[in-house]
Amino acid sequence: MDSLIHRLQALLRADQCLVGLDIEPRYLGDTMEKLSGALPLAVVRPESVAQVSAILRSCNDAGVGVVPQGGATGLAGGATPAGDCIVLSLERMRGVEEIDPAARTLTAWAGTPLQAVQEAAWDAGFFYPVDIGGRGSCQIGGNVATNAGGNRVIRYGMTRDQVLGLEVVLADGTVLTSLNKMMKNNAGYDLKQHFIGSEGTLGVITRVVLRLQPQPRSTCTALCAVSGYEDVLRLLQALQGSLGNALSAFEVMWPDFYELITTRVPGRPAPLAQGHGAYVLIEASGSDAARDQALFQAALEGVLEQGIVEDAVIAQSQAEARRLWAIRDGSGEFRSVFWPHVGFDVSLPAGDIGRFVAACTDAVRRRWPEAKTVFFGHVGDSNIHIGVKAGEGDQPTDDIDAIVYGLVRDWAGSVSAEHGIGLLKRHYLRYSRSEEEIALMKRIKRTLDPRNILNPAKIFEMQ
Amino acid sequence: MDSLIHRLQALLRADQCLVGLDIEPRYLGDTMEKLSGALPLAVVRPESVAQVSAILRSCNDAGVGVVPQGGATGLAGGATPAGDCIVLSLERMRGVEEIDPAARTLTAWAGTPLQAVQEAAWDAGFFYPVDIGGRGSCQIGGNVATNAGGNRVIRYGMTRDQVLGLEVVLADGTVLTSLNKMMKNNAGYDLKQHFIGSEGTLGVITRVVLRLQPQPRSTCTALCAVSGYEDVLRLLQALQGSLGNALSAFEVMWPDFYELITTRVPGRPAPLAQGHGAYVLIEASGSDAARDQALFQAALEGVLEQGIVEDAVIAQSQAEARRLWAIRDGSGEFRSVFWPHVGFDVSLPAGDIGRFVAACTDAVRRRWPEAKTVFFGHVGDSNIHIGVKAGEGDQPTDDIDAIVYGLVRDWAGSVSAEHGIGLLKRHYLRYSRSEEEIALMKRIKRTLDPRNILNPAKIFEMQ
Known part of the structure; x- marks a missing residue:
């Protein structure tokens, strides 16, 4: 040593x-x-x-x-x-190295904060669509290593979908430079895919080439109330028909979440009455502000007339849009109104999410009759976040984990939708991945990192 | 044996x-x-x-x-x-197994023809966006194994971007079932990525889960003439601003290609005069037919007024749209008007494509003064196709390859944008991938297929 x-x-x-x-x-x-x-x-x-x-x-x-x-x-x-x-x-390897307007790419060092990437792209007339709460301090290399998601996945995909090229240093010090800028490149294996989302266990990312998007010129936002999960799905289907790929967020809040935030967090009054079956925050973005707002309004009127939506409020200004988002982003206030609790980031086949939420609530309440839950998340991407608070004070974390992850396994979901496995979810990896899959992951780990030095014991233990 | x-x-x-x-x-x-x-x-x-x-x-x-x-x-x-x-x-393992409307996924056996996938998706109210000329006979498993591209990559990505789950049989017979239906799933390594685009050298794909898109409700098509490649790039940038992600095809034809098809192929008259610097076929698709056509028209008028476009024709009917596409699809008639020739499918950083085409034309002409060339392709994805005909009769294939691939290497491009390496481009893989990259590909191949039985000698030779 x-x-x-x-x-x-x-x-x-x-x-x-x-x-x-x-x-x-x-x-x-x-x-x-x-x-x-x-x-x-x-x-x-x-x-x-x-x-x-x-x-x-x-x-x-x-x-x-x-x-x-x-x-x-x-x-x-x-x-x-x-x-x-x-x-x-990687904090000292930061900065945007190049923006290539013709190729529509941005090349940055791994330590560049996400927000700096977003701003540099915007200043050059482009848009980098991935956005997560930690934007000011998280780094683009970490985003790639964990395949970060966020709110706009329904339209733009996860970080994986933004990465065109990578430079990675392998365990033995080999520098693998694949700074591809081209959308299409089928010359041999697409090696960068191995490193994206592998949580630093297969290589250290030092530089990234990201694909940039056209800047959206309009953003339309609304909050809808529906009677239950089946109408959440009908709403999603209807809006994908009428708005197509313009739909850029579809965030669902179950009543437990909505009530908690709008009654307990100061300055976040309820824009729609309590008591509906679910609340959906909708965002669409496009290239023509005037026309897009009219189209959005017509789409919302359509779902109201069809009875899919019980009530809705459409933001008429950016300030109003921010107030609607503040409710969904109220999850950032859990520390003051829902603490301590045990949090989850899971995904499930979208058709099952409604029944899963009911089953999960029941199972928790059977065990802890006083338990409180919150369910919310990116239903357009099959991803929900869950908070369980069995009672006041220290939480029976292992028991809560066992109940929730057990249900995720039974419902063929994923124990990690976007946060990764890291140290904390290793025990539950096998709930979502088969023995054969985990064995293959280990074979790949052994090939790329034979001495097991790269972020050892993360995702799984090697033996 | x-x-x-x-x-x-x-x-x-x-x-x-x-x-x-x-x-x-x-x-x-x-x-x-x-x-x-x-x-x-x-x-x-x-x-x-x-x-x-x-x-x-x-x-x-x-x-x-x-x-x-x-x-x-x-x-x-x-x-x-x-x-x-x-x-x-895989031809006997065919058929769409399931469409899950809530998850917006389609599960099919590997041997299902692409067209059957497209039709099943459409009949269920969805859209499977990958489309290539061989749609009637190519199979979805082969599309995944080769990461097929096509015309709509600029909007929807390649086949890789459509795949949510895979079932793969490994060399030793292990069945790896990862039929994930969720857009977000960060539970351990994303193993399916290894098999997509690996041309059957790492496993045999037996089933696929594909993500489906909303059906476009409108399609607008136009052909534009510009003075040269710089204006191709300006046009792309302008349209991505005004049409945003609605832009679904951006196909460039150089004058050699345009002239060949519109003068030599029967039934494909030139909609715009000869003599322009480049011709661009543009398609946008959206969710509202009336509004989309007006927006498209306005976008085209904008680029005409700005002087980016010299002349343009906008299709006023589906029949007109088909006639414009027939010119781009005239590459399917090479056998009668440009035969024999040596064909290429390469990609290059988009900003360099204009100069690359000039350099490539020069190099070929210096060697064979009578040579004919055609350049065309998916410039929105940095991908061009090239045809070189050094003279009548048998072609000096190796010499032509050496010139074109040599330039691709010098210009930091890819020797295969969408067709793969297979047997025919193995020699040139190292023109686009570094020694370190190829060494890592071989390590991965050795790990997944230690006896080298899966499509041996494709992409690279193992020794």
């Missing part, structure tokens, strides 16, 4: 290689899971691909684990150091 | 295991490359996943290569048998 630290210190300046008490707490975990054991051996902050390569080569030679870190805004413990390891922060 | 055939004959009915003279010629190659050596040992036509698994296990035990075949409409020799091998045709 000591010789590894010496080797790293020889490669890097003192401020690039922190040890002992110089290691700031922010390196010790992500949003959800903090380090519980001894400090990492060092935190390294490389400033070039060559340095990343030299660090990995050294760690691989020494057989010491490396935990890659972006903005550490994750919710699954994926960036949390564990055991004797080196934390590799 | 004989014992393998006996084992296969024990697994299958006689009509499922053809040998010797019973092997029909259609199994002996794809559109471009026919078998040159001895007949395959057998052609097997399994009817279930269990049969595919048993066949692969037997071949793996025997160390005999297996060439998976879909509709064999490829252009790179990927489905062509080579050496002592078994051809595994």
